[in-house]
Amino acid sequence: MSKTIQRSWFDQYMVPCFSPAPFIPVRAEGSRVWDQDGKGYIDFAGGIAVNVLGHANNELKEALSAQMENLWHIGNGYTNEPVLKLAQALVESTFADKVFFCNSGAEANEAALKIARKYALDKYGSHKNEIISFENSFHGRTLFTVTVGGQPKYSQDFAPLPQQITHLPYNDIETIKAHISEKTCAVIVEPIIGEGGIILADQAFLEALRELCDQHQALLIFDEIQTGIGRTGYLYAYEETGVEPDILTSAKGLGGGFPIGAMLVKQHIAEVFQPGSHGTTFGGNPLAAAVAHKVLSIVNQREFLAGVQARHHEFIRQMSTLNQRYPLFSEIRGKGLLLGAELEKKYQGKAKTLTNIAAEEGLIALIAGPDVLRFAPALNIEQQDINEGFARLENAFKRFVQE
Numbered sequence: 001m002s003k004t005i006q007r008s009w010f011d012q013y014m015v016p017c018f019s020p021a022p023f024i025p026v027r028a029e030g031s032r033v034w035d036q037d038g039k040g041y042i043d044f045a046g047g048i049a050v051n052v053l054g055h056a057n058n059e060l061k062e063a064l065s066a067q068m069e070n071l072w073h074i075g076n077g078y079t080n081e082p083v084l085k086l087a088q089a090l091v092e093s094t095f096a097d098k099v100f101f102c103n104s105g106a107e108a109n110e111a112a113l114k115i116a117r118k119y120a121l122d123k124y125g126s127h128k129n130e131i132i133s134f135e136n137s138f139h140g141r142t143l144f145t146v147t148v149g150g151q152p153k154y155s156q157d158f159a160p161l162p163q164q165i166t167h168l169p170y171n172d173i174e175t176i177k178a179h180i181s182e183k184t185c186a187v188i189v190e191p192i193i194g195e196g197g198i199i200l201a202d203q204a205f206l207e208a209l210r211e212l213c214d215q216h217q218a219l220l221i222f223d224e225i226q227t228g229i230g231r232t233g234y235l236y237a238y239e240e241t242g243v244e245p246d247i248l249t250s251a252k253g254l255g256g257g258f259p260i261g262a263m264l265v266k267q268h269i270a271e272v273f274q275p276g277s278h279g280t281t282f283g284g285n286p287l288a289a290a291v292a293h294k295v296l297s298i299v300n301q302r303e304f305l306a307g308v309q310a311r312h313h314e315f316i317r318q319m320s321t322l323n324q325r326y327p328l329f330s331e332i333r334g335k336g337l338l339l340g341a342e343l344e345k346k347y348q349g350k351a352k353t354l355t356n357i358a359a360e361e362g363l364i365a366l367i368a369g370p371d372v373l374r375f376a377p378a379l380n381i382e383q384q385d386i387n388e389g390f391a392r393l394e395n396a397f398k399r400f401v402q403e
């Protein structure tokens, strides 16, 4: 079959800030993807923790088509029915009293950081402006969010950077206790560090953050862009910890593949944003909101979330069995369907090589840094696809150890 559209066009026409795989996916259904040549792949990546209901989900297609017939976009001079329904559903399902919608995770964090600064300014004065975040964290690619993120490689080339941002070691209670002060306006934390290597927060660490923020009148922001929307077996990961944030950011899975982000806040914080304080053209778009409302109504069900936990055990079981046959990993960790496997010392730095081989064998997987293989599949992935995916992974492991 002659292909009119080639992978080489990426290099010819696109800004080279990504390095996509040599094949081009053209069609997908559930947890299966096909490329231009008709080759099939099992999807253990879920569009990087986005496609929570798999690809081309019928209920999402219906929600989108129905909205498409009525209203695509209207702008923020008007509100619309889907966004109101979605806001109500998020408020009724969480700690939050109010929601702000945008289009991505970075924008949700940008809104969270801006509202935290404004809240501190309005309530306490301009001296209270420090933001504390954690080493290895990832919060997005805007200038503010790369600076807040704890990976200097993403911010160092873009100076001058926003100021009064401190990075502290994750899970280190003593260090933050010694550092936090009346100048701190917010602490932002991922309940599981995602991009930075699937590192779980200790329960005691999150509890300490809540206590320290309360003591110092600082806001606690949970970045649940990767951990939210059922990913850990809870609608949001904070529910399991019992630690309630003041602000929570959500994106990725919220739209199940349709771009949308949200910042969830308590009432007293929401009040500091008034008409004109912040905004976006597309945030709260009716198409995105209609899809997200359907996602939420499916995911936020006890049986659905129990299914995520069951699949977690199945993934851990199959991964552990495989690791006994091919001892590539020193640790397998994660919650729900956000899983990481850390390469043994002698294979470190080779996670990308492993996912490249896996793709050749027909399995799409992710990395989380150079040493960690990551899975973030659809939350409704079928047993048959899990089995087939692990069979292909075994082929990849076999080749990886030989090569």
Ligand SMILES: Cc1ncc(COP(=O)(O)O)c(C=O)c1O
Pocket (backbone or CB within 6 Å): 104, 105, 106, 107, 109, 138, 139, 140, 141, 190, 194, 195, 223, 224, 225, 226, 251, 252
């Ligand atoms: C925890 C976390 N925060 C923020 C972001 C940024 O989201 P987006 O790429 O939608 O801007 C990501 C994306 O990987 C993420 O994992």
